[in-house]
Amino acid sequence: MIYEICTDRLLLRQWQDSDYAPFAKISSNAEVMQYFPKILNRQESDELADKIRTLIAENGWGLWAVELLETQEFIGCIGMHAQPTKFDFSPCIEIGWRLDPQFWNHGYATEGAEACLRFAFEELYFQEIVAFTSKNNIASQKVMEKLGMTFSHDFLHPDLDDTHPLREEKLYRIQKQDFKF
Numbered sequence: 001m002i003y004e005i006c007t008d009r010l011l012l013r014q015w016q017d018s019d020y021a022p023f024a025k026i027s028s029n030a031e032v033m034q035y036f037p038k039i040l041n042r043q044e045s046d047e048l049a050d051k052i053r054t055l056i057a058e059n060g061w062g063l064w065a066v067e068l069l070e071t072q073e074f075i076g077c078i079g080m081h082a083q084p085t086k087f088d089f090s091p092c093i094e095i096g097w098r099l100d101p102q103f104w105n106h107g108y109a110t111e112g113a114e115a116c117l118r119f120a121f122e123e124l125y126f127q128e129i130v131a132f133t134s135k136n137n138i139a140s141q142k143v144m145e146k147l148g149m150t151f152s153h154d155f156l157h158p159d160l161d162d163t164h165p166l167r168e169e170k171l172y173r174i175q176k177q178d179f180k181f
């Protein structure tokens, strides 16, 4: 069974073929990708979308495609991803988001992610969700704070080498008992 989440303004759903072109546009935008190691070309973006779609098909949840209910436009992705081993705080479930810049600062990331947290705690029985981002990604940290997540500690991303400017990351956490249902 593949779960969908509906909020006042958003539908979080399984990916479909028509999402791939707008996702590639988002993932090749230098502003969107400024806190990621690289911008993605069409093939890399499609491969990532395939991977995300497969995980949702296998687990029923994941990094959902986000559709604006009013216009049915694909505006990006919001959801959760399991990190069983990569980090020294693994195993963990991380929550993440990537939206088209034309839809930034309307509260969409917070609205979608809040619904994901509720779903994660109520339906999937997770006890804790984490989020992390580059120390300079203030918008993303703002979303984490608006969700009620608490700063835990700074860490160095294990996939990036010592000199990489994005290596320093901030980890936030929220536990089920602290989520305002």
Ligand SMILES: CC(C)(COP(=O)(O)OP(=O)(O)OC[C@H]1O[C@@H](n2cnc3c(N)ncnc32)[C@H](O)[C@@H]1OP(=O)(O)O)[C@@H](O)C(=O)NCCC(=O)NCCS
Binding pocket: 031, 032, 033, 035, 096, 097, 098, 099, 100, 103, 104, 105, 106, 107, 108, 109, 110, 111, 132, 133, 134, 137, 138, 139, 140, 142, 143
């Ligand atoms: C992070 C992201 C998903 C936020 O999406 P969004 O829908 O604009 O988020 P929201 O509107 O829910 O909240 C954004 C908050 O950050 C604030 N903000 C945005 N840019 C900011 C900046 N440069 N400095 C300080 N605050 C900023 C907004 O004012 C808003 O806070 P407010 O509601 O208190 O005014 C979006 O910026 C994005 O897709 N970024 C690129 C991808 C990315 O970095 N993903 C995260 C990787 S871990």
